[in-house]
Amino acid sequence: MIWGDNSSYDELDATPPNIIIIYADDVGYGDIGVYGSELIPTPHIDQLAADGIRFTSAYATAATCTPSRYSLLTGEYAFRNERAQVLAGDAPLLIEPGSYTLPEMLRSAGYRTSVVGKWHLGRGEGNVDWNSQIKPGPLEVGFDESFLLPATNDRVPTVYVEGHYVVGLSDEDDPLRVSYREQVGDLPTGVSHPELLRYGADLQHSGTIVNEISRIGWQDGGQSAWWDDEEMPIVFTDLANQFIRENRNDPFFLFLSMHESHVPRLPNPMFIDKSGTGLLGDTVVELDWVVGQIMAELEELGIKENTLLIFTSDNGPIFDDGYDDGAVENANDHRAAGPFRGGKYTAFEGGTRMPFIASWPGVIEEGIVSDAILSQVDLLATLANLVGVEMPEGVGPDSQNLLPVLIGQNDEGRDFLIQQGAGTNLHGFRKGDWKLIPAASNRPGFIENKHNSRENPLTTPQVTTAAYLFNLADDPGETTNLADQYPEKVQEMTELFEKILETPENQILPRLRN
Ligand code: NG6
Ligand code: CA
16 A cells, blocks of 8 residues: 555655545535435535545534634644634735645645635735735645635625736726725615615625625725626636646646535526525535536546545535525525534534545545544645655644545544634534533534524624533434533543643644544
8 A cells, every 4th residue: 555654656656646625615414415415416526425435424623614724724723723713805814824734735745736716714914905916825825826716705805816916907097995894985785775686685794786796895996807606606617627637747736615505695597496495505506516527627638547536615504694595485494414403603513514525536445435533624634644745743733644534444533523613712522422512612602503593693692501412323413412411521521622722632642542
């Protein structure tokens, strides 16, 4: 076996595989056919699972986007960095330039690296002028190329940024201005012109109207650069496939970070009414199409055998995240988080338990289902091992090398992991089949995702008074709180949990794994 011993591919006279991570936004465990979705057809993602391995206990580190992405790229739990929380669209870059990151690590192994799609990790140093060079950004933290929507599709600015520049700004006399404090310019907003909206929104999402949808924040000017939401999946897919084609003869890493099924949901007309569960499902069908396009490109170029393709998502699902898009009314009893409780923002399993599929024909056997526990924070150390890079001491402090697990050689995954809810104080802690939501995290935070709440989940305090303890083997839906019945278990797990809050997991684990 050539993997797992940090040998370099040169020594082994083998070609390192291309690596593609397709990262979905707010797509839940139960949104994917092979994970049990009956109302959303996802034939391509299902095929990917049939080609390779599918995990039932894979996790994002957090139940919101910015922290999960931060962990994926740095190998560090996001709660260790106070700034690693859902960022505004004009926030400065979250990852320190020069940090050790997943793309930087792969670059050191000779990979060409690209990120296409949603970023949401900030850029610049504050007070960004969108009309000139915007720096630092993805190019300063390990990517050779980038083409991105800066934050979320519900936040201004609604423009693409390629490398250091906004794409398509054409008029120097009409500069793009962006604010999260006050209205800039006098363009219609959701508040001033609700009659112009495709569908209504809460106050937070009632800023500047773009494509008949009001957004969070205000923008003015630079209209030639404003994106067309319905074209977005095609724009990203074409660019991703172009990158794949251009680099087919050399190892490449593509982080394709799609925005489906995040709000506002404006699928391309090709996908309208293609699911049995309204616009939420339609956007997942769109995402499945994207996955199919990438798979087809790999096949056509003859590089499928030598490509590790991973599909997963950044946090759990939510029906109503601020827009009246009919998601709740048309849900049709769809269980977006599958058998799990909660969803986006929550510390219950639905917040972070993700679909996670990996295919690498010839190495990963077909049709494996693994119950091993792994976290997206582990991809850094795992892929470092895969490409034969020895990581410097201290980097990726929470990242475990689970290469044998990822490629289906064994199922000795993690013993435990932290599942960060919304904010920095609400966590779940899974150890084996036990799941604790510690009393220590019963500070302001979002406990239950009601799927139709109009309270801002990031700021609305929901305080519970006691710890939750569940046994996931008997009770995957976290319905029965066993905390009173097993106080020693609560105590033991709370101690370990608190230790991890303070100490990089890599310093704790060697002892605990024995
Ligand atoms: C919240 C937004 C929500 C979504 C989320 C980020 C409000 C009331 N809600 O602040 O709509 O944009 O941020 O989602 O503003 S994430 O998937 O990128 O983390
Ligand atoms: Ca998300």
